[in-house]
Amino acid sequence: MMNRQIVLRSRPESNPTADNFEIVHVAVPPVTDGNVLRRTMYLSLDPYMRGRMSDAESYAASVAIRQVMVGHTVSQVIESRNPQFAAGDFVAGYDGWQEFGISSGRELRKLDPAHAPLTTALGTLGMPGMTAYVGLLDIGQPKAGETVVVSAASGAVGSVVGQIAKIKGCRAVGIAGSPDKCRYVVEELGLDACVNYKSESFREDLAGACPSGIDVYFENVGGAVFVAVMRLLNVNARIPLCGLIADYNAAKMPSGPNLRPILVKRALIKGFIVFDHNDRAPAFLKDCGQWFREGRLKYREDIVDGLEHAPTALLKLFDGRNFGKLIVRVSDDPTRT
Numbered sequence: 121m122m123n124r125q126i127v128l129r130s131r132p133e134s135n136p137t138a139d140n141f142e143i144v145h146v147a148v149p150p151v152t153d154g155n156v157l158r159r160t161m162y163l164s165l166d167p168y169m170r171g172r173m174s175d176a177e178s179y180a181a182s183v184a185i186r187q188v189m190v191g192h193t194v195s196q197v198i199e200s201r202n203p204q205f206a207a208g209d210f211v212a213g214y215d216g217w218q219e220f221g222i223s224s225g226r227e228l229r230k231l232d233p234a235h236a237p238l239t240t241a242l243g244t245l246g247m248p249g250m251t252a253y254v255g256l257l258d259i260g261q262p263k264a265g266e267t268v269v270v271s272a273a274s275g276a277v278g279s280v281v282g283q284i285a286k287i288k289g290c291r292a293v294g295i296a297g298s299p300d301k302c303r304y305v306v307e308e309l310g311l312d313a314c315v316n317y318k319s320e321s322f323r324e325d326l327a328g329a330c331p332s333g334i335d336v337y338f339e340n341v342g343g344a345v346f347v348a349v350m351r352l353l354n355v356n357a358r359i360p361l362c363g364l365i366a367d368y369n370a371a372k373m374p375s376g377p378n379l380r381p382i383l384v385k386r387a388l389i390k391g392f393i394v395f396d397h398n399d400r401a402p403a404f405l406k407d408c409g410q411w412f413r414e415g416r417l418k419y420r421e422d423i424v425d426g427l428e429h430a431p432t433a434l435l436k437l438f439d440g441r442n443f444g445k446l447i448v449r450v451s452d453d454p455t456r457t
């Protein structure tokens with residue numbers, strides 16, 4: 121049996137292109153004692169992948185040239201020589217951009233499709249959802265009645281941040297890049313307002329949507345959006361610094377923001393990486409699982425068909441052409457017929 125894989129061919133200087141990747145075919149090795157072979161059904165595409173393509177110093181190792189691109193996956197076990205897994209089981213793992221994964225299974229988490237659609241393990245009930253949960257609740261510490269602002273508000277992380285802010289009794293304001301996305305954030309996700317950062321009146325619109333200032337700003341993008349938010353911060357504001365996607369393709373580092381508002385407003389800004397907070401996974405799965413079952417965590421997915429389209433699909437994240445959690449369907453999902 122052959123395994124189709126996508127490997128990193130070259131490192132981008134600025135914007136990645138499909139040419140940075142290459143499709144290769146290798147034989148699937150035999151399943152030895154203790155190992156689990158699974159077929160990838162879904163591959164998650166996430167902004168952090170841009171960092172893995174680069175050899176600049178970061179919080180995680182780069183993908184080597186000719187190495188299979190990394191990524192979270194949902195798969196079905198097709199052969200198991202590990203008693204903890206049986207053929208037919210659905211699992212969440214980190215098999216990367218390939219059709220088959222094989223390992224001892226230590227990193228796999230079993231999924232029950234009766235509990236939630238399998239793809240949610242890559243979004244609302246997976247890494248992006250946990251990022252939202254940890255960043256907002258542990259660092260942002262929102263209190264009922266406060267104003268929480270979140271950028272990239274229609275996306276995988278931002279959509280969960282805004283809805284948890286509402287669950288916690290806050291005024292929740294989104295920032296997103298199109299009228300369609302803003303409408304979705306208010307009408308479907310239930311946030312109080314959403315402003316389009318590409319509009320000429322963005323700064324005034326944001327001020328109008330935050331009449332009592334901003335107590336928590338969940339930062340996903342950086343750049344001009346962050347500058348606009350800074351002047352509305354309240355005293356003792358908290359800023360979970362989750363991502364800076366506006367800068368991920370920059371060929372040289374942008375000059376820093378004016379930090380004076382952080383000083384004057386005694387604001388707390390804290391960067392965080394979700395995998396440092398794995399001890400919070402049980403609480404995240406319990407709370408978000410319950411809110412999900414209660415219909416209080418809505419989600420939207422942008423599903424692209426075919427592993428071969430992963431390289432071009434990834435680019436959508438960096439110009440906002442994705443609308444919802446970006447996922448590649450690698451093979452058929454027997455639970456969705």
Ligand SMILES: NC(=O)c1ccc[n+]([C@@H]2O[C@H](COP(=O)([O-])OP(=O)(O)OC[C@H]3O[C@@H](n4cnc5c(N)ncnc54)[C@H](OP(=O)(O)O)[C@@H]3O)[C@@H](O)[C@H]2O)c1
Pocket residue numbers: 166167168247248251272273274275276277278295296297298301340341343345361362363364365366367392393394395436437438439440441442443444445446
């Ligand atoms: N710290 C952590 O552990 C951690 C974990 C997961 C994710 N993250 C970060 O969280 C952020 C959101 O990730 P996600 O997976 O939820 O992605 P996403 O929001 O589903 O997709 C990315 C979105 O970013 C926005 N964007 C892209 N380029 C932009 C620019 N130049 N200026 C402003 N907005 C831009 C686009 O939305 P618009 O159309 O609205 O512009 C795009 O749809 C990223 O910064 C990511 O790196 C951090």
